[in-house]
Ligand code: HEC
């Protein structure tokens with residue numbers, strides 16, 4: 001439990017019983033002590049003088065396993081800059097506190113991690129400390145990777161040391177504002193919001209012997225094992241909570257298991273709730289549709305867009321079928337937040353009629369006059385808008401974003417040539433966009449609130465540099 005959580009859980013009586021002055025002093029002393037420990041307990045003992053030599057080469061299987069896990073963890077999404085060498089870092093991650101630049105994690109002995117031991121690598125993943133003891137910023141999702149097992153960390157290490165070419169590219173200094181650029185601030189942040197996980201083993205999916213199949217108890221055990229594996233992937237390497245969980249003002253996820261949806265910091269995209277069937281919850285879907293969505297980026301009535309399309313194209317499309325089944329099992333086991341019953345929203349009929357006209361002119365040729373979408377060669381090529389949660393979600397941020405900027409579903413082996421959605425930023429004005437979104441949110445049985453031109457303007461501002 002983090003310090004912030006302990007404080008929240010302390011009974012109100014305990015919290016108010018001490019005089020405020022004494023209490024603050026006590027807290028101050030405690031914090032100074034703990035922060036000091038955090039800052040000085042950082043031995044830089046994990047560096048080797050030499051790079052690894054060939055005699056220490058791990059097995060090809062281990063390197064291969066590490067390569068797979070690097071895809072699962074989507075390391076390349078952050079550590080490979082656009083047009084840059086694989087894993088040489090230098091990509092800016094924009095946070096509300098300034099820009100953080102990713103590190104060179106190739107085996108280069110000067111600029112990369114070529115002198116790191118497996119222990120140092122595990123410490124970075126598990127505790128968010130660099131080999132020299134420096135505290136790392138949580139823009140590196142170690143609050144998730146802390147759940148990764150030592151065994152998986154070692155496989156990743158084997159891959160980065162032996163499967164990735166070294167690149168002599170220096171690291172770039174972060175551009176964080178004061179005080180966020182200090183180790184002291186990080187120490188305090190970690191004290192409040194970061195708890196390293198208990199070292200654990202990765203749950204594996206064990207196939208039940210054929211003779212036992214069908215027997216109730218064993219099936220349950222198998223399902224439990226599947227869900228546990230899914231949880232391990234979603235919480236750990238998959239770092240789904242990095243986008244799908246809410247953050248507090250200091251950028252910490254409030255609870256990484258509460259995947260209740262969040263506006264992504266610095267990007268005008270909303271990562272919908274995985275616990276709400278009206279948003280991104282998949283508890284009522286056939287399992288194979290969940291697997292298809294993560295593997296190919298499309299499923300009946302859904303298609304991945306924006307930052308999620310990137311997650312699919314760089315990561316989940318490569319997950320093994322067993323791991324996708326496990327992830328689906330976990331996502332389907334998430335507690336469901338019950339949506340309150342609601343009245344049919346009232347829509348201004350003139351606005352609706354204007355939206356209907358615009359839809360017929362600009363959209364129906366692709367999405368169908370009834371918003372039914374279209375399949376090409378058996379797979380979803382043009383998403384249906386009727387009954388599509390991306391259209392009816394309470395937050396219209398993604399919808400406006402897609403209309404303004406267009407986009408592609410991810411290109412995957414299962415859907416190699418996705419059709420594109422053209423941008424309408426220069427075709428339709430804010431009023432038009434508001435009318436057409438209002439229309440698609442209320443037509444064909446869809447029931448979602450109207451969108452105003454002011455809403456659109458707000459998202460447009462997020463879009464233009
Ligand atoms: C969401 C972006 C993101 C993802 C995904 C990510 N990293 Fe990073 N990583 C960072 C950032 C940013 C830093 C720099 C942190 C700092 O310097 O404070 C970093 C730093 C590191 C470091 C420390 C390097 C050093 O010199 O101290 C290691 C090791 C590392 N990442 C490994 C990985 C691995 C392995 C994966 C995939 C399993 C991964 N990262 C995925 C953003 C990311």
Ligand code: HEC
Nearest residue numbers: 238239240243269270271272280302303304305307308311
């Ligand atoms: C970089 C941020 C990010 C990460 C990491 C991320 N997501 Fe998403 N996700 C989004 C956004 C934004 C959307 C909304 C856009 C869309 O619907 O495609 C979304 C949508 C979804 C949807 C709903 C798709 C639909 O249209 O019904 C599912 C399911 C989902 N994500 C699952 C996951 C899982 C599982 C993981 C972890 C393996 C994950 N996401 C990781 C940002 C992210």
Ligand code: HEC
Nearest residue numbers: 302303304305362363366382383390407408409419420421
């Ligand atoms: C040339 C064909 C084409 C036209 C014209 C077009 N779209 Fe699309 N639209 C697409 C494709 C392809 C996608 C899938 C892109 C993706 O997943 O990123 C899409 C995605 C969408 C989505 C997101 C669906 C989801 O599941 O994430 C919405 C909403 C949408 N379009 C609305 C509209 C509206 C409204 C118009 C008219 C103003 C329009 N489209 C015009 C092809 C088109």
